[in-house]
Amino acid sequence: MATSSDTRVQVACYHCGENCTDREITIQEKVFCCEGCRLVFEILHQYDLCEYYDLNSKPGINQRIAVRKDKFSFLEDEKIQQQLIRFRDEEQTHVNFYIPHIHCSSCLYLLENLHQLDKGVLRVTVNFSKKEALIIFAHRQVSLRRMAEILTAIGYEPYISLQDLQHKKPHIRRSMIYQLGVAGFCFGNIMLLSFPEYFTGSGHTDEAMNRLFRYMNVVLALPVFFYSAQVFFRSAWNGIRHGFLNIDVPIALAILVTFIRSLTDVFQGQAGYFDSMSGIVFFMLIGRILQDKTYQGLSFDRDYTAYFPIAVSVMKDGKEVPTALPDIKTGDTLLIHNNELVPADGIIVKGSALIDYSFVTGESVPVAKAMGEILYAGGRQLEGNIEILTIKEVAQSYLTSLWNRDELKNKKEKHVSFVHLLGQYFTWVVLLIAAVSAGYWAMHDVSRVWPAVTAILIIACPCALLLASSFTNGHILRILSRRQLYLRNAQAIENMANATHIVFDKTGTLTGKTGTGVIYYGTTLTPVQETMIASLAAQSTHPLSKAVVQYCNAASLQTVFDFQHFTGKGVCGWVNGIFIKLGNAAFTGAHQQTPPDGSVVYVSMNEKLMGLFTIRSNYRAGIRSLLKELQQHYPMSVLSGDNSREALALRQLMGHETTLLFEQQPADKLAYIISLQQQGKKVMMIGDGLNDAGALKQSDIGISLAEDSNNFTPASDGILEARQLPLLFSFIRLCQANRHIILISFALSLIYNITGLYFAVQGLLSPLVAAILMPASSVSIVLITWLLSEHHGKMLDSKGIQEMPDKNHIPD
Structure with a gap:
């Protein structure tokens, strides 16, 4: 595009790297885009910290938006x-x-x-x-x-944020770390002291010394049984109290029986199985801690407090009084500064507002509000200061009501892991085998009943199954998190794999929040005219004005005189001797007409209508190929808060089998999810914005899209970086592979169990056989799950992951 004769070569800001529209802000021959960036440089130079600029090129953050003096x-x-x-x-x-x-x-x-x-x-x-x-x-x-x-x-x-005052980030329970340390110490020493027992028949051991070692093993086993193993006893007891045999029941049973059998053997002058018991506890705790640690990467139980500021200015006797949000009462007058959130529902009593409700509605077009109108919590004031009279406290606002719906607060866990179901059946099978063996030996050799039954319960401990699930789930969660899909827990992996219907939000999900498509209709604009339009539009913070600036792509901006902003109508000003207006039809003098798709900004010069810009969000890159993959495997729906203007284009994108619903309010989205579930469908909801919170919580698996790591995300089962959405189908396939890996590991553990049971049902299980089978099965299970998980992770890599940050950036 040609430029006007008075334009100059664009220069990047020395501090932040953004284009400098004014080259007059300089110091030491360095050019800055704004006074804020220059001030930061001066501070660093004054204290001899300019090495900051040597480590990375233009590492600073843009300082054009000044922070008000009393913000903190x-x-x-x-x-x-x-x-x-x-x-x-x-x-x-x-x-x-x-x-x-x-x-x-x-x-x-x-x-x-x-x-x-x-x-x-x-x-x-x-x-x-x-x-x-x-x-x-x-x-x-x-x-x-x-x-x-x-x-x-x-x-x-x-x-x-207010959440900093109310919630602390979860940590792995310190007591479990202590339990692992005790179990590891005792396991190692018991194995060492039991080593002579394995060779008792060789004639090279001293019986008196063996007896001493056995009693030392009893002492070492006591803290393992009464302290380290308590986590499994509590979990098993809670399951039994609720009528459910979870995976910890057979583990607790194996630990209990092994301890009792070992005590009996030691006092009868025989070797016990304390090495197997302590090994079970040690390896199970490793798996439990590894899984818990994986879940700490991101806190998902976030609510409105994570997004709100800690305090807001309350007007009392004409003065601003900073007040914590929980202390705001109905009837207080709040001063909302430019670019601040509205923390509570209220009525405007001073000033006019331009409110960005994208946080609540998902829509980026601001809404103009005048004195006497109601503002709802969650909106962001874009231009100027306003005062509102609160009509609801923070905890009672519309914003928080979306989080505190009774049907969501009382919703019970809908899913039970297939691992626990396997464990339940496994437990009954083991008990059946033990009962049959007891009955058989009761009729043939009563002295073998106790050795056979206890040996069966020892060797048939499903520790390999629990290890397989813990290590596989933990590793898959880490693989997904490296690809910027952060799932809440292992159950979310199963729910994602079991989904039968996928529901998408449109705005901010299928379409990007930042990417816009702009088309100009009307009299052809010269490069000079485009530069003048961009210069005027750049004076406004309105998202549509920013889109116009981006479309015009001016190399430099000109000075605007007598700039005026009319809330909800448009902007105007003099540029290079020409009076320009940008705004709606009435403001610019255009005849009202049915506009093309998207939002519209009219432009007039010297009161002559030149044309109009249509602005609409672009669909995300790669979304077409994703939807084509999903259409072959899942029925889908799209829920949009927009009107049906883009229905035809969306139908072409989603396919004829997809259900499209427009003008959907949060309650409508929630009701639609419930209706699908009543039809027996397992629903995956992909959404963005607080208006999807109810639907995300209700769905069997709710995934919230985030444009960047600092975006607020509603409570959901997972958070997905928006750029990685095209890999959704690959993520689902990886979650499905997770189940297969666990089943393969379980099959392998059955081989070990069958081998051990061959000796156990005969009452011939020796401590040596138990000591070999238990660690062998545990180590091999961990190795196999890791190799299979890595294999499927590399298959995901082959699908193409988004580029990593710049080499100068430290990856997080």
Whole structure:
């Protein structure tokens, strides 16, 4: 595209790399896009921290949007401080901030040298993968509010939400770690002390020494039985109380019987099976901890508190008073600043609003509201400050009602893992074999009843099955997470594999939030005219204005004079001596007409209508091939909050068998999911935005799409990075392979069990045979599950994964 004669070559900002529309913001021959970026450079230069720019090219964050001066004033509230601070003594304070802008090694360098900016900072430790910084500072020299402001000044504003005050991130239970340590210590020593027993028949052992070792084994077995194994006893007892024989029942039974049988054998002068018992507990705990650790990568039980700010300004006697959200009452007057969220339902009493409800509705087009109108919680004010009179408290707003529906709160777990079903049948089969063996030996040799029954219960422990499921599920979860699909737990893998009907949300799911398609109709625009239109549109934060700027692709922008913004109508101003208007038909003087697909922005120059831009979201890259794959295996539905204007294009994309429903409210989506389930279908819901929360929770497997790692995501069974949506079918296939791997492992464990049972039913199971079979089966099961999981993971790789971040970025 040609440019006007007065345009200059575009220059990238030295700090953040964005294009500089004004080359006059310079220092030391370095050009910056805004005063904010230049200020950060000056701060770093002043404290000799410019090595920040040597580690990565243009590593900074754009500073065009200034943070208001008193944004962190709520951190002066002692009550809020107490809930954020992790530790405080007379000299220092420890606080952990989540900083979403951490992205490369330059960030690590700058944050860990924060003490050079303020001597009150004692130490900063950055957890890159979690984007968190643990800051230790001397509170007599610097305040908590000042710490947040220092981070913000250098481009690393901490994200502090109400959830930080109410919820803590889950951790693996420390008691289970202790139980594993005790079991491992005792298992190793019992194996060592039992070694002479394996060669008792060789004549090279001392009976007195063996007797001493047996009693030492009894002592070592006591903490394993009474401490380490309690997790299995509790789980088995809870299952029995509810009338269900879960997989832990036969494990607990095997541990109990092995302990009792071993005690009996030792006091009768024989070798016991304490090595097998402690080995069972040790390997089972490893599998349980590995699985639990996998689930800690992401917290899914997020609600509105993860998205809301901690405090908001309440107007009292003409002054702004920072107030924690739980303390907001009905009748309070809230001051909502530009770009802030509306935390509670209220009526506008001062100013006019332009509200972005994309968080609630999934739609990106802002809604204009005037004085006297109701605003609902969850909207974001885009232009200017407004005051609202709250009519509901935060906990009673429309936003939170979507989370707190009674039918969702009382919904019971709908699924039982097939592993537990296998364990249940396995338990009955083992008990049957034991009963038959007891009956047989009762008629032929009563002395063999006790050895046979106890040996059967020892050798038939389904530890290999539990190990197979724990290690396979854990490994598959890690493979999926590396491909940016984060599932809540192992049950989600099964539910995903068992889905029979897939439901998609449209906006933000099939279509991207950022990608837009713009078409211009009307008088052909010259490059100079496009530059002038872009210059005017760039003055507005409206998403449609941004789309127009992107379409015009001007090399540089011109100065706009007398710019005016009319909420809900459009913008106007003088550019290069020409009066330009951008907005709706009435504002620009166009005759009302039925517009083409998408949203419309009309443009007029000197009161003459030039034409119109139609803007609509593009479908995501790769979505067509995904839908073509899915159509061959699943019936599908699309639920959209939009009108039916794009029905024809969507029908061509989804196929004629797909159900299309438009103008769907959250309650409608929830009702549709319920109707499918009443027909016996297992529903997978792929959605985006809080308006899908009810449907995602109700579905058998709900997957929430996230545009980036910092997006708020409703409670769901999984979170999928939006760029990876085209791999959905491959993810489903991997989840289906998970079941096959566990079944193969279970079949292999049966071979070990049958071998052991051959000796057990005869009452001839020796400690040596048990000591060989138990670890051999456990180790081989783990190895096979790992190899098969890796094989299927590589098959997923061959489907093509999105490119990793830039080589200068540290992968998280």
